[in-house]
Amino acid sequence: MKYVFDVAFLPTETLKEHDCRLVIDLLRASTQITTFFDAGGETLLPVREVEESYKLKEKLGDDWKLMGERGGLPAPGFDFGNSPLELVKRGAPLHAIITTSNGTHAMMRAIEGCAEVCVACARNLESAAWDALCAGTKIGIICAGRNGEFSMEDTVCAGMYIEKLLSLAPKNGAEEMELTDGAIAAMALWRHLGPDLDGVAMESQHGRILRDLGFADDVLFCSEVSVTATVPKLAYVDGAPTIIGR
Ligand code: MLT
Numbered sequence: 001m002k003y004v005f006d007v008a009f010l011p012t013e014t015l016k017e018h019d020c021r022l023v024i025d026l027l028r029a030s031t032q033i034t035t036f037f038d039a040g041g042e043t044l045l046p047v048r049e050v051e052e053s054y055k056l057k058e059k060l061g062d063d064w065k066l067m068g069e070r071g072g073l074p075a076p077g078f079d080f081g082n083s084p085l086e087l088v089k090r091g092a093p094l095h096a097i098i099t100t101s102n103g104t105h106a107m108m109r110a111i112e113g114c115a116e117v118c119v120a121c122a123r124n125l126e127s128a129a130w131d132a133l134c135a136g137t138k139i140g141i142i143c144a145g146r147n148g149e150f151s152m153e154d155t156v157c158a159g160m161y162i163e164k165l166l167s168l169a170p171k172n173g174a175e176e177m178e179l180t181d182g183a184i185a186a187m188a189l190w191r192h193l194g195p196d197l198d199g200v201a202m203e204s205q206h207g208r209i210l211r212d213l214g215f216a217d218d219v220l221f222c223s224e225v226s227v228t229a230t231v232p233k234l235a236y237v238d239g240a241p242t243i244i245g246r
Contacts, residue, residue: 003174004138005165007158012107016180017060019136021110022120022128023234025144026157027206028082028120028215029103031222035084036067037230037245041092044243048110050075053097065093068100072213078120083218085104096244106144107234111241114140119232121227122157122197126226129164133172139165141186146206152189153204156197159190160225179216198223 006016015021024030036044047053050070052076057064068075069082079093081084082100098104110117116135120128132139141161143154162183169177179187193200201207201223202216210219232243 001135001137001175002176002178003165003169003229004178004180005162005183006138006140006180007155007162008140008142008185009082009150009155009182010148011142012148013104015109015113015142016035016140017138018114018140019138020116020118021098021114021140021142021162022118022132023103023107023110023142023144024102024120024154024157024161025103025106026121026153026222027085027201027204027210028218029100029144030119031070031100031123032082032087032100033119033176033232034124034228034230035087036092036096036227038093039087040094041096041245042094043096044232045097046107046241046243047097048105048108049100050099053099056097060097063095067096067097067098069100071217085218085221086122098199102144102146107243108241110142111234111236117234119234120161122160122223122225123228124226124231125160125164127229128231129161129168131231133165133169136233141183143182151206153201153207155186156190156193156200157190159186160194161198162187175246197225200245214245216234
């Protein structure tokens with residue numbers, strides 16, 4: 001069996017054909033979504049725009065909470081921001097609608113033309129890598145980036161995933177493994193800047209913005225590696241993109 005591992009630095013790239021896509025927005029959407037399920041949440045509905053989230057909540061009712069951010073802070077009228085540590089402290093609502101500046105957009109892009117989409121972050125590295133290997137042989141990692149630009153922390157995390165996939169795949173029967181140029185470049189960046197992921201995240205452009213907003217502890221939380229088995233999956237349920245935990 002031959003595996004092909006690929007990395008897209010931005011969701012707006014022309015995406016290759018993949019059996020499974022792992023979407024990474026290390027700071028903080030993919031960590032937030034993973035933590036939502038760890039903190040007791042059951043269903044998350046991702047939407048692209050804040051306006052859309054208000055409309056959906058009006059339709060679904062008060063059992064649904066609004067979660068996410070614009071500019072790193074909760075959007076007006078939102079019940080939760082995009083801070084995973086807030087979820088740890090307050091506990092997650094059972095059902096929420098989430099919109100973030102980049103992460104939810106990347107997820108909506110990833111689900112186009114791919115049957116298996118997993119939310120991946122440092123915290124679920126081992127489990128998400130394993131789930132991807134079990135889902136098929138063409139695995140794509142989609143970095144969310146930031147405002148349409150390359151994001152160092154997402155790419156370094158993607159490189160960490162490539163290394164993990166390379167080490168796990170033979171245990172799942174791989175006889176051959178191929179890396180695309182994107183995967184080679186991400187792994188080179190990880191080998192150059194890792195394994196100090198918290199240092200990378202703290203010094204990244206987005207990490208510095210979050211620190212200035214008072215979210216340094218979130219950045220450290222997002223940098224913890226392989227500490228949860230939760231791998232949220234994005235799929236269409238009754239025609240709507242829906243994220244469920246495991
Ligand atoms: C995003 O989607 O851009 C991020 O998750 C922003 C944030 O750190 O809250």
